[in-house]
Amino acid sequence: MEELKYILIFGSFHSLTYLVFSLGFSLVFGVARLPNLTYGALYVLTGYSTYVFLNYLNTPLYLAVPVSILLTAAISLAIGESVIKPAIKFPVSVFITTVAVAYIFEELFSIQMGLKPVTLPLYPGTTSILGIPVSNHWLLITAVCLAMTLALLAFLYKTSTGKAIRAVAESWEESMRLGINPLRVLRATFLISGVYAALTGILLAPLKALTPTAGWSPLFAAFAIVVMGGIGNILGTVVASLVYGFIEQSMVYVLGGGIARVAPLILILLILVFRPHGLFGRGE
Amino acid sequence: MSRLAFSKPSKLKRVGSILPALFIAAIYMLLPTFGLRGFWLDVLTRVNIFLLITLSLDLYSGTTFYLNLGVPFTVGCAAYSLALLNRYLGVPVEYAILPSAAISLVLSLVIFLPSLRVRGAYFSIMSLLLPIVMAGIVTSQPFSLYLGGEGGITYSPLFFSYARGLPVKERAFFLQSTYFYISSIAAIIAFIVSYKVAYSDFGFMMRSVGQDELLAEASGVNTVRVKLVGFLISSSLASFAGSIYAAMRPPVTVDVFIPANTLVPPLTAVILGGMGTIVGPTIANYFILLVYEALWDVIGRWRVVLYMCLLIVLVLLRPQGIVYYLYTKLKRLVSSKIAELTAGV
Amino acid sequence: MVKLLVCDSVTKKFGGIVALDKVSLEVSKGELLGLIGPNGSGKTTLVNVISGVITPDEGRIVFEGKDITRLKPHRRVALGISRIFQGMRVYPYLPVYYNVSLSARSVYKDARLARAKTTWALTITRLLAEAGELPINLTPYKLRMVELARALVTGPKLVLLDEPFAGLSPSEIDEVIEIVKKLNENGLAFIIVEHKLRYLMKLVNRVVVLNEGKKIFEGKPDEAVSNEEVARVYLGVL
Ligand SMILES: Nc1ncnc2c1ncn2[C@@H]1O[C@H](COP(=O)(O)OP(=O)(O)OP(=O)(O)O)[C@@H](O)[C@H]1O
Numbered sequence: 020m021e022e023l024k025y026i027l028i029f030g031s032f033h034s035l036t037y038l039v040f041s042l043g044f045s046l047v048f049g050v051a052r053l054p055n056l057t058y059g060a061l062y063v064l065t066g067y068s069t070y071v072f073l074n075y076l077n078t079p080l081y082l083a084v085p086v087s088i089l090l091t092a093a094i095s096l097a098i099g100e101s102v103i104k105p106a107i108k109f110p111v112s113v114f115i116t117t118v119a120v121a122y123i124f125e126e127l128f129s130i131q132m133g134l135k136p137v138t139l140p141l142y143p144g145t146t147s148i149l150g151i152p153v154s155n156h157w158l159l160i161t162a163v164c165l166a167m168t169l170a171l172l173a174f175l176y177k178t179s180t181g182k183a184i185r186a187v188a189e190s191w192e193e194s195m196r197l198g199i200n201p202l203r204v205l206r207a208t209f210l211i212s213g214v215y216a217a218l219t220g221i222l223l224a225p226l227k228a229l230t231p232t233a234g235w236s237p238l239f240a241a242f243a244i245v246v247m248g249g250i251g252n253i254l255g256t257v258v259a260s261l262v263y264g265f266i267e268q269s270m271v272y273v274l275g276g277g278i279a280r281v282a283p284l285i286l287i288l289l290i291l292v293f294r295p296h297g298l299f300g301r302g303e
Numbered sequence: 304m305s306r307l308a309f310s311k312p313s314k315l316k317r318v319g320s321i322l323p324a325l326f327i328a329a330i331y332m333l334l335p336t337f338g339l340r341g342f343w344l345d346v347l348t349r350v351n352i353f354l355l356i357t358l359s360l361d362l363y364s365g366t367t368f369y370l371n372l373g374v375p376f377t378v379g380c381a382a383y384s385l386a387l388l389n390r391y392l393g394v395p396v397e398y399a400i401l402p403s404a405a406i407s408l409v410l411s412l413v414i415f416l417p418s419l420r421v422r423g424a425y426f427s428i429m430s431l432l433l434p435i436v437m438a439g440i441v442t443s444q445p446f447s448l449y450l451g452g453e454g455g456i457t458y459s460p461l462f463f464s465y466a467r468g469l470p471v472k473e474r475a476f477f478l479q480s481t482y483f484y485i486s487s488i489a490a491i492i493a494f495i496v497s498y499k500v501a502y503s504d505f506g507f508m509m510r511s512v513g514q515d516e517l518l519a520e521a522s523g524v525n526t527v528r529v530k531l532v533g534f535l536i537s538s539s540l541a542s543f544a545g546s547i548y549a550a551m552r553p554p555v556t557v558d559v560f561i562p563a564n565t566l567v568p569p570l571t572a573v574i575l576g577g578m579g580t581i582v583g584p585t586i587a588n589y590f591i592l593l594v595y596e597a598l599w600d601v602i603g604r605w606r607v608v609l610y611m612c613l614l615i616v617l618v619l620l621r622p623q624g625i626v627y628y629l630y631t632k633l634k635r636l637v638s639s640k641i642a643e644l645t646a647g648v
Numbered sequence: 649m650v651k652l653l654v655c656d657s658v659t660k661k662f663g664g665i666v667a668l669d670k671v672s673l674e675v676s677k678g679e680l681l682g683l684i685g686p687n688g689s690g691k692t693t694l695v696n697v698i699s700g701v702i703t704p705d706e707g708r709i710v711f712e713g714k715d716i717t718r719l720k721p722h723r724r725v726a727l728g729i730s731r732i733f734q735g736m737r738v739y740p741y742l743p744v745y746y747n748v749s750l751s752a753r754s755v756y757k758d759a760r761l762a763r764a765k766t767t768w769a770l771t772i773t774r775l776l777a778e779a780g781e782l783p784i785n786l787t788p789y790k791l792r793m794v795e796l797a798r799a800l801v802t803g804p805k806l807v808l809l810d811e812p813f814a815g816l817s818p819s820e821i822d823e824v825i826e827i828v829k830k831l832n833e834n835g836l837a838f839i840i841v842e843h844k845l846r847y848l849m850k851l852v853n854r855v856v857v858l859n860e861g862k863k864i865f866e867g868k869p870d871e872a873v874s875n876e877e878v879a880r881v882y883l884g885v886l
């Protein structure tokens with residue numbers, strides 16, 4: 020019974036963070052038609068850069084966080100422009116360059132920061148939900164994630180750049196006929212997805228230990244969620260995030276954290292076996 | 304009429320082109336008798352075995368363009384199977400090589416089968432994911448209890464029981480040189496098999512899948528079968544690499560699943576040598592791995608960063624051209640085909 | 649007599665777009681059928697459904713009395729349905745020889761037979777001299793010949809040509825027509841999708857006209873030209 024409560028509460032929290040993380044991932048995935056394998060590294064990068072700002076450069080938190088986010092967004096843009104865009108017509112090249120960038124980051128982090136987990140400051144205090152003590156940090160995360168989801172929806176449906184992103188994700192040829200430049204749209208998605216990776220990185224680093232390899236598992240989760248939900252299908256992504264978050268947390272509380280690592284693997288395998296084109300439509 | 308197309312290459316000429324390769328292979332195999340031993344003989348043994356991994360990668364990913372980042376998974380499963388067979392069933396490593404390679408092959412096939420059936424990014428994502436999952440599993444509870452955790456599993460290596468009967472002075476060199484010969488023979492067999500497959504009709508079907516899978520499917524190629532069989536051949540190379548390496552170098556640790564150890568050098572060799580050419584990556588394998596080994600003392604872990612930067616530059620310089628210089632080679636191959644054809648008409 | 653190909657009220661939707669709306673179609677052995685219609689009317693989709701590249705949402709495809717609606721594309725090739733794609737589509741890094749021989753090798757288990765068939769296909773498309781060339785070095789006309797050779801090498805009974813004249817000069821089109829006619833005399837059936845009606849109408853025995861996924865006309869080429877509805881959808885083209 021106790022476990023069920025934990026699963027319910029933390030499943031919801033995790034689902035929400037996965038949703039935000041996946042939305043950022045799906046922007047580039049939808050437009051470029053290729054998964055950005057550096058996305059997990061961006062998540063870790065923000066955690067480490069905030070850590071460095073706080074502990075080595077003694078920057079105050081209210082400065083360290085926005086600077087780190089901007090830095091990650093800029094790096095995301097730089098990666099996209101330099102290693103994804105030039106090879107976009109040749110998927111295997113993009114896989115190689117992006118995985119290479121991810122490995123470079125991983126090595127840099129472990130050379131410079133070591134393998135010992137680091138953490139960022141937690142938002143203080145706890146609140147009791149259904150009799151379970153929950154860190155107030157989770158409430159902060161919930162607020163920020165909800166705001167970011169709504170912001171992205173507003174951006175995609177109300178602004179011209181957002182509409183262009185949706186058009187290109189739908190069809191490159193059609194959008195070009197409408198006078199949209201897909202490559203410029205791609206640039207916008209690199210930037211925005213960088214912000215989304217960065218924010219989730221900063222928010223989760225205090226709760227999850229930050230290690231050089233910590234970015235992989237969210238990357239796979241995002242891939243599984245976006246494919247399951249259907250690329251460009253926001254509602255599908257929401258449902259898929261819920262499914263993923265609850266499956267993962269159930270595994271954590273029932274089977275233990277070690278075995279929960281295989282959650283994304285199991286999910287991708289299930290999708291592949293039963294619905295290779297996504298549960299909710301257009302998945303490549 | 305093209306002048307090139309109709310000259311039939313003579314048997315003598317073909318033997319002539321193989322001769323230098325045979326010569327180099329012979330000299331190479333004789334290195335221990337010329338006095339090579341110690342650290343660099345061990346390194347060459349390692350590099351020989353890595354050729355199996357490089358060829359595994361080139362044979363599948365170089366032709367089908369499905370990037371198999373999961374090579375460490377196959378290698379690692381074979382290595383751990385060998386260690387586990389030895390620890391829990393008491394199978395001596397000499398007899399565990401074949402079964403452990405088979406176990407790893409079956410495991411890889413079963414887990415990759417769903418992603419081989421479809422087009423798109425699934426395969427590469429799955430392949431990237433698997434070694435990371437395995438590295439997590441072998442170091443975390445409760446699996447680490449049975450899989451040796453961080454320290455890995457140790458056992459007595461290949462031919463160790465025989466070597467114990469030798470005078471103490473000779474033991475080390477006996478093992479070293481035997482391992483070197485075994486790995487060299489494995490490398491030569493792997494090269495011949497890969498070459499034959501890559502330039503057979505089947506190999507060209509794999510290439511057609513890589514260049515336009517939908518077109519291949521719509522013009523008669525059973526793409527799923529081609530991918531499956533190609534993956535099987537390629538993975539058996541990686542499985543043997545894992546088994547043989549583990550048999551020679553206990554203990555088996557989580558290191559086998561770490562891309563910096565078992566993926567970065569072969570991948571760089573494949574790209575540097577030219578995807579799908581087999582010959583190029585083979586030559587590059589020796590160069591890339593020897594340099595990688597030597598770099599450890601100079602720049603330590605930065606060698607991974609260096610190699611990955613090299614990889615990015617190589618790929619970006621020729622985003623589609625990584626296959627470009629197959630051209631001249633293929634032209635010759637076709638001309639001999641045409642010669643056969645017109646001779647029959 | 650069993651028809652060579654029967655499409656029975658085939659429907660295919662892409663999201664909201666109905667690309668094919670209950671289209672029925674029959675092709676007899678050795679027939680030359682023209683498939684026309686304005687842009688986006690569903691011609692390529694129909695070719696895709698017949699060749700198995702996409703599966704229809706509803707309806708059946710029957711080839712020589714055998715239901716092939718769910719059959720994989722490569723199995724249909726073995727049964728005798730070949731196609732070429734709209735636009736030039738070849739393996740960019742494989743020489744002409746392999747572009748053609750791989751299809752033969754997939755269908756004929758005997759390597760020598762496959763090689764003989766490849767030679768035959770390269771001969772009738774006059775590609776023997778270019779067998780070692782890469783597609784990048786070929787003219788559009790030669791590329792079209794490569795596609796044609798690949799379609800013919802598997803010994804088809806029905807060949808689907810999606811805009812075979814596109815990008816060719818008038819004299820080159822005449823040469824393609826000549827090859828098609830010669831093959832047709834030997835009993836090979838064709839479905840030809842084309843916008844260049846001037847050439848098509850002289851070549852085919854019968855045309856089917858699609859508009860917005862619906863079949864709006866079927867009959868002799870000259871009747872099509874005088875048909876009101878066809879003229880309306882083709883306003884200014886005929
Ligand atoms: N894979 C697809 N996904 C989504 N929509 C598609 C797909 N293929 C075709 N369509 C849509 O189906 C409709 C019919 O397309 P189709 O390509 O069959 O037309 P067509 O008659 O061949 O046109 P054209 O003469 O321009 O080649 C179009 O509206 C097109 O946008």
Ligand SMILES: [Mg+2]
Binds near residue numbers: 692734
């Ligand atoms: Mg069309």
